[in-house]
Amino acid sequence: xxxxxxxxxxxxxxxxxxxxxxxxxxxxxxxxxxxxxxxxxxxxxxxxxxxxxxxxxxxxxxxxxxxxxxxxxxxxxxxxxxxxxxxxxxxxxxxxxxxxxxxxxxxxxxxxx
Amino acid sequence: xxxxxxxxxxxxxxxxxxxxxxxxxxxxxxxxxxxxxxxxxxxxxxxxxxxxxxxxxxxxxxxxxxxxxxxxxxxxxxxxxxxxxxxxxxxxxxxxxxxxxxxxxxxxxxxxx
Numbered sequence: 001x002x003x004x005x006x007x008x009x010x011x012x013x014x015x016x017x018x019x020x021x022x023x024x025x026x027x028x029x030x031x032x033x034x035x036x037x038x039x040x041x042x043x044x045x046x047x048x049x050x051x052x053x054x055x056x057x058x059x060x061x062x063x064x065x066x067x068x069x070x071x072x073x074x075x076x077x078x079x080x081x082x083x084x085x086x087x088x089x090x091x092x093x094x095x096x097x098x099x100x101x102x103x104x105x106x107x108x109x110x111x112x113x
Numbered sequence: 114x115x116x117x118x119x120x121x122x123x124x125x126x127x128x129x130x131x132x133x134x135x136x137x138x139x140x141x142x143x144x145x146x147x148x149x150x151x152x153x154x155x156x157x158x159x160x161x162x163x164x165x166x167x168x169x170x171x172x173x174x175x176x177x178x179x180x181x182x183x184x185x186x187x188x189x190x191x192x193x194x195x196x197x198x199x200x201x202x203x204x205x206x207x208x209x210x211x212x213x214x215x216x217x218x219x220x221x222x223x224x225x226x
Contacts, residue, residue, distance in 0.1 A: 043218040044157070044202065090156050100145045100206035102214055104156035 002027035004105040006091050012111045019064075019078040021108050023091030026072065032099050033074040034092040035066055038107075044090070050074060051096065086112045116140055117205050119217035126193055127225050134188045134220045136203035141184070143205040147214070148177065148188050151200045160201075161188075164208075193224045 003026045013019060025031050035047040046059045048066035056066050063082060067075045074091055091105040118137045126132045136146075147162035163170045163177040163186065170177045174197075176189040190197055200221050204214040 044216045046213060049213065092156075098208075100208050100214060101147070101159070101162070103159060104149075107154075107156045109154070 002093070002103065004091060004093055004103060006089075006105040006108050008108060009106065010109045010111075012113060013081050014113055015083055016080050019076070019081050019085070019110070021076040021089055021091075021110075023074040023076075023105060024072055025093045028072070028093070028095065030071060030096050031093040032096055032102075033068060034094075034102060035074065035076050036090040036092060036104075038088040038090060040087070048076070081112045083112050086110055115218075116215035117203055117217040119203055119220050121220065122218075123221040123223070125223045125225060128194060130193050130224070132190050132193055132197075132222050132224070134201050134203070134222070135185060136187070136205075136217050137183075137185045138205045138215070139184070140205070140207075140215075142207050143215075145206045145208050146177070146179065146186050147204050147206075148175070149202040149204065151202065151219070157202060190222070193222075195224045195226050198222060198224050 005024050032051050034049045036044045037047055038044050048056055048058055050056050050068045053068050064078050089108045092102040094102045116139055120135050124132045144165055148160045149157035150160045151157040161172045161175050163179050165181050168179050174191040179186045200219045202219045203217040206214045
């Protein structure tokens with residue numbers, strides 16, 4: 001069966017510091033991968049998605065970036081965090097031919113102070 | 114532009130009641146409609162999904178009703194339990210195409226013992 005991991009689970013970072021969040025998927029090959037952000041008490045905002053290694057599509061212009069160095073690894077980064085980057089970051093995967101059926105990871109709670 | 118709209122924003126019911134969450138969509142090309150359940154501090158979990166060729170789908174105590182002409186679909190939680198207290202997100206997508214889900218903003222459901 002497929003499993004999705006995210007780490008760290010929680011993170012507190014000062015404004016202006018860098019960020020690296022990691023997501024890995026097990027039990028599947030060539031998945032579609034997604035990064036979402038969920039602000040407190042609000043909905044899900046798609047940030048990036050990837051259909052393959054090195055292929056990243058950005059949905060929202062911001063100071064975040066994403067990379068996919070390996071088939072089942074997806075990384076969310078920032079060079080300098082802003083207060084507004086605080087939120088709950090969720091990684092999701094789908095099979096390559098069923099992008100409409102997405103499965104979420106446990107999330108990373110990021111607080112920028 | 115909000116492609117999927119949910120109502121009500123929050124709902125409180127007694128144990129055994131039937132909370133009903135409604136969603137409306139705009140894009141008639143959508144042909145896959147999932148519901149996700151999210152507990153506090155956790156990632157959303159795919160709960161149940163429906164395609165427009167049927168008007169109703171049941172999985173355990175969860176039922177989706179679909180009205181294609183009205184472009185609306187609803188989640189019913191039969192015999193609700195306190196453990197069903199969560200945030201519920203509806204979404205919509207096209208099975209052929211862009212690998213993205215359009216999410217509603219979410220509804221908080223509280224089931225009182």
